[in-house]
Amino acid sequence: MDPSDPLDTRILSVGTALPGPAVDNAALARRFGMxxxxxxxxxxxxxxxxxxxxVDIDTGRIRCSLADLAEQAGRSALESAGVAPADIDLVVMGTSTPDQLMPATVNVVADRLGIDQVPSFQLQSGCSGAVQALDVARQMLLTGRHRTALVLGGDVVARxxxxxxxxxxxxxxxxxxxxxxxxGAGAAVLTTAPAPDAVRLRAVHTRLVGLGREPGAVLEWFGPVDRHSERAPAAEDYKAIEQHVPVLAAEVVDTLLDELGWEREQVDHLLPPQLSGRMTQRIVRHLNLPGAAEVSCVDETGNNGNGLSFFQLERALAKLGPGGRAIGIAIESSKWIKSGFALERD
Amino acid sequence: MNTIDDFVTLLRDELGLPLGAEDIGRSFDQVEGWDSVHLLHLLTALEHATGRRISLPDALEAPSLEHLYAVAVGR
Known part of the structure; x- marks a missing residue:
């Protein structure tokens, strides 16, 4: 896309929210008797x-819902952008763990933020969800029918x-x-309005690549009829994840570089998939972007799914200088979706 | 757990891996299906079976299941 295109999308701000204090491995070991x-x-x-x-691991009390966290992140993003709720004309949210199947959490959050009379969408999504939400918002903004979007993503695995x-x-x-x-949850305000020195969302790429592949991660939900099911509520095929994620992440980098005509050396910052501290290190080595500074959060935040890319974006916006370029990648291992985005500051 | 045979039984029962006595001398990268989560599972089971604490750095030095057994029983 021509950088002078008036319908380019810019990221005005990012907000994030985390529940409770950080829980370290020693605290988990104590709680679970390990x-x-x-x-x-x-x-x-x-x-x-x-x-x-x-969830408070000492008392079992649930401190907050996904709507609570997304509201906090959304409010923070709006305030940082200096954008009033009435100026938002599109809301998109990604999550794998909505508070309820209905109403969609996105609409609860919009209500709390005072956003109404706008299109709103919630994606049922995993670790690529933030990028998918950015993609939907960006595509809708580029039609010219909408001008300023609030994009949200997060997960709460308490149940x-x-x-x-x-x-x-x-x-x-x-x-x-x-x-x-x-x-955790995150939010970003995107706009097609002119914004000096803003970070442009130059490209977003998402692809389902699940044909013939078994799900690498499964989260079940239960109702009154099957609540005593023997199905594991949550399971990870971590071997498939270790095998496929580095390969898919490298494909996303190549796709974005091709689309934008960027050389590998021109990428200043890399926002890699945030599976875990160790896995992310392995993926970064595989991506062969030696000039790019890594922007990661997972060793502090844990893997909060649809929220992760926002936590990385928040850090990246603070680091990207004039002309700075960044690539972010997220891979969803449930039914396998590869995704990524490219940023460039004016 | 008193013998290497007990160890092989524990491997099969606790880890669900189809391992036999012939596997315990192999290096870990040659043990079908072996990974770091199995290592944790096995070490936890060994601590339970032996009543002895195992040091992870020592366990990571072990090149095979046989050596891991030696670490676990303190030989």
Whole structure:
């Protein structure tokens, strides 16, 4: 796209919200009765030092909902952008863990923020959800029918976080969830209005690549008829994830570079997939962008799914100088979606 | 757990991996299906079975299941 195109989309601001204090691996080990060996293993192989949880692991009390976190992130983004709720004419949200199946959480959040009489969409999405939401918002803004969008994403896994679980006897596919994931939400204000020195969202790419592939991650939901089902509420095929994510992430980088005509050396910052501290390190090595500074958050925030890209975006906006370029990547392992976006500051 | 045979039984029962006595001398990258989560599972089971604490750095030095057994029983 021609940078002078008046319908280019710009990111005015990003806001994020995390519940409660950071929960470190020692606190998890204490809560679940795991020994120092387990804690050392998490440090060595997962590499996620802390996460934030909507559930208080000492009391079991649920502190907040996804709507609470998304409202906080959205309000923060609006205030940072200096945009009033009445100026938002499009809302898009991504989540894999809506508070309820109906009403959609996006509409609860819009109501709390005072946003009304606008199109609103919620994507049922995993780790690529933030990028998918950015894509939907950007495409709708580029039609010219809308001018300023609030894009939201987040997850709250509290109802899957069984504090009575005996981690020592859980199968590996369920065990990893207790150390990988956290809760959080983010938001961004996008506009096609002129904004000096803003960061442009130059390209967004999302592709379903799930043909013939088994899901790499599954989150179940239950109703009164099947609530006692034996199905695992949450499971990860972490081996498939380790195998496929680095490859898919590299494909996304190549696609974005081709689309924009950028050379690898021209990328200043890389926002890589945030599976866990260790996995992200491995992926970064695989991506071969030696000149790009890594912008990651997962070792502090935990993997909060649809929120992650916003936490990285928030950090990246603070780092990108004039003319700075960044590429962000997210890979959804549920039914396999690869996605990415490119940023450039004027 | 007193013998290497007990160890092989524990491997099968706790990890669900189709391992036999012939596998325990192999290096880990040659053990079908082996990964870091299995390592955690096994070490936790070994601590339970032996009543001894295992140091992860020591366990990571072990090149095979056989050596891991030696670490676990303190030999």
């Amino acid at each position: 020994d120092p060996l387990w804690e050392q293993w998490v440090d060595a192989f997962i590499g996620t030092r802390t996460r934030h949880l909507a 899957f976080y069984d504090l009575r679980a005996r981690l020592a006897s859980l199968p590996p596919s369920q065990l990893v969830n207790y150390v990988l994931f956290g809760d």
